[in-house]
Amino acid sequence: MDDSWWATNLKALKSKAKRLEALTRMNTAVSKHSALPRQIIRRLMATSELYECATVDDTKDPSVDVAVELLGHCVHQLPVDTADDQLPGLLGRSLSHPNPALRFVVLNSLLKELRRQLNAGQLHTLPDNELVLLILDELKQPETEGSSIAIAILSIVLGQRVNEAVVQAKLVQLLQQNEVVRCRAYELGVSLAKSSASVLSAVEFILDAALSELDNDDVLLQASVMEVLVPLAEQNHGLSYMERRRVFDIISTRVQRIEENPLDALLIPSIMKFFGKIAAVQPQKIITGYPHMLACLFQQLQSEDENILPTAMDTLANLASTPQGKVLLHLHFSTAMLETFKKYGSYTKKLSAALKERLLNSLDVIYSVEIKPTKEIDGILKSWFESFTGGAQVNIIMDLINTPFPDLQLAALALLKTMCRLYSWAIVALKNTGGAIEFLLSRQKDLHREVKFLKWEILDMLAVSAEFTPTETVRFTAYVNEGPFHIQADLNIATEPQGNA
Template identity: 70%
Template sequence: MDETWWLAQLKALEPKGQRLETLNSMYTAINKSAPSKQIVLRVLAAPELYECAEIGGAAEADAAAPKDGVVSVALELLDRCMYLMVPETDVEQLPQLLNRGLTHTNPAVRSRVLSLLNRELERQVRSGQVHQLPNNELLFLVLDELKQAETEASAVAIKILSIVLVQRLNDAGVQAKLVELLQQNEIVRCRAYELAVNLAKTSASSLGSVEFMLDAALSELDNDDVLLQASVMEILVPLAEQNHGLSYMERRQVFDVISNRVQRLEENPLDALLVPSIMKFFGKIAAVQPQKIIVGYSHMLICLFEQLQSEDETILPTALDTLPNLAGTPQGKMLLHLNFQPAMERTLMKYGAYTKKLSAPIKVRLLNSLDVIYAMETPPTKEIDNVLKGWYECFAGGLQANHIMDLVNTPFPDLQLAALALLKTLCKYRWGVAALRNTGGAVEFLLSRQKDLHKDVKFLKWEILELLSVSPEFSPTETVRFTAYVNEGPYHIQADLNIATEPQGGA
């Protein structure tokens, strides 16, 4: 379409009568062949287009058209125009180009603009060259999104700011904007804390620039709002991934402050509501700093092991998720073995009992927890292999897989999948293969071609047999059967053999 046609369409958007038809024509045309840069800029500058995208005013735009239809097509057209223009626009012109979208009353419009901006920034990051912003105008527009009541675009805004804010972090105007965020409601403050942690992770220098925000986050731990405290603890966890972040947390005695809440529960019984969040916090820190937590805060682990013995299904999910964080790394496994071996053995014995008595969702959680504990990214040392074998024997009551196969044979696909996933992980160890081999009916189940099984269950069975087919634990005859099954594929259907027999007796 030529320039005259596009100008006519923009003119047709002015009356509030046939906007849907006009928008559809424009959207079809722009997808057939992209117009010139000048035309796209004219479209993006048209106030009527943004009016069509307004949730409140769209119904009046075309009485014969559904309100959502006008808004939807206007969104798609805006999205397409910005997609064409953002990569082609000089960084100095981006604020002018995106201003209307970033200040729009419809959160869906702001979300689309931010998503496109984020995509472009991620492309620049991959290329190794993030363009320098000439001023704060675009930053302020994105920072203002964090103050919006809607949550639709806040996560994307934080991603954008985590990339570009480093350039101007010490600017007085930017610092004033960040202080302003800390004066808002708790939802906005938590967004600001998440942004601060993202920035602080990048370097010690950036941490120093947002230290006042991190200090504000820590002050929330004295708040009476348990949910707010739990949210802040969750936000702070990634700070420990870098040594300079861990050093900051140690200087501020974060671990001591939080762990003392558990030690002094008698003084403030309401803190008991925080215990699951505190366990999660220490568990996630231990995933990246196992020595710090397992050795330095033994009373936290004692509390965790007490929770795992409790049989209380309100606190077990978080506890079951926390233990694999502690035992997820080779270092974590060895530290638990050296410092808490009796507690680990009691816990795994309890896990064995739990497979028979708890609700199905908790059993799935338990199996997923064990799967992480036994998983290894690299072949284990002999020492770790022995530790894991000992832990498994505590869980199973010996070297067999009866508990797991009992769960595999339930009619619940989620439970079957979790049990088979754990079995697959165990079969990467010789002792795990031996446990399966020692379990009556296990090999027969794996080799069966039951038609009524979920397709993911069939695929996991096939993956396990693929491991067994190269294991030295089985005889040549068994290995041939495993290999045949693997070669047939996970979804092979055996042909039914109908053998006709002639009736006996003479004619």
């Protein structure tokens, strides 16, 4: 295909009658050739009519999708070299196009290239601010898909230019938009601030604007802002900023003064989630610094209110997800933790199947540890488990495994697998539970495929445990060697009919 072929097809775009056929031909050509000459790609991306074809109208014109696909292939073949000073001009029309599908295609390609450069340790500096400003404008669009990608791109490249006046002016402009756009700006600000103390200083005005929303009457907006702020505590300089601004004190005071503003009760689940997620990275700060927050959480966990229990369970899992968190909870809230686990045991009999699954998943988080647990943590977790089960057996878990709900079965088996992998006392408890070993060794045909696989994984652990007799170990090993999906043959013993003597 020479230049005249492309010129003929591009000229045909001016005619609505010929447009779809011409677009289809060019799209097929571009998709079949993974490395067309750069001048052809640039020529296509500089053609105004192609962008007109990609514009959505009320007629549901099929040429729109083909035009977007064609431009997507072009962007994919365009060497997205962020040092290329022609790049803003080539991508500008797409990034400012009214069709969100086209903007999404371009943003996605740009993000992939930037991540490739990051992984290779060769991130290029952008040629100027034009491309940055175009991507910042995406945050004002009503669609969420493009804005999420834009935030990811800006989190990579904006640190290089965040102090420049034109960029700061654009960021200030975003803070004057509606609450959806403002929250996107807050998310971007937090993402940038995490990288270093100097960048945090440059975007502090964004973070301050986010904090000011906590005085807003809109409960949903406040909950969104708290969610956005959580990652800021992952770095010490971010935590220091939050402490200087008394973020934790301001938010926790809302719980203490709930009687003064009953509407704040709607915020409690979000506040608990906020403190729980902070505690996952800064357990000492939350568990020892805000005891009234923990008291409120334990009250929620005892409430039997299915509307607040999911968030409360997740929050406790976050609090106890780290070794330090487990030890601090045991030291400062030993009785409350034992009472909570005892309540969890009763919940396995009365909650809905979905909430039982949520409970098991939260326990799985608590009992999972990255390294072999210390003797202290092993003892703490054993005492919590015995409070949950009412003894040194796993009857509760086995009851949940024997339900007709596959998702609940899987959650129960996943918890059992985690415990057998890490704790010898859990294997002993399993051994002492009537019918448990027999269930694991059974070859029930009607079990879900993933249930069979989890059973096999657990038996693989039992096969190397010192808690069982040699005879039991042989049975486990035989099962493991047969594989998780082995089907036992039916034994049909044929007998020869006897005739009359």
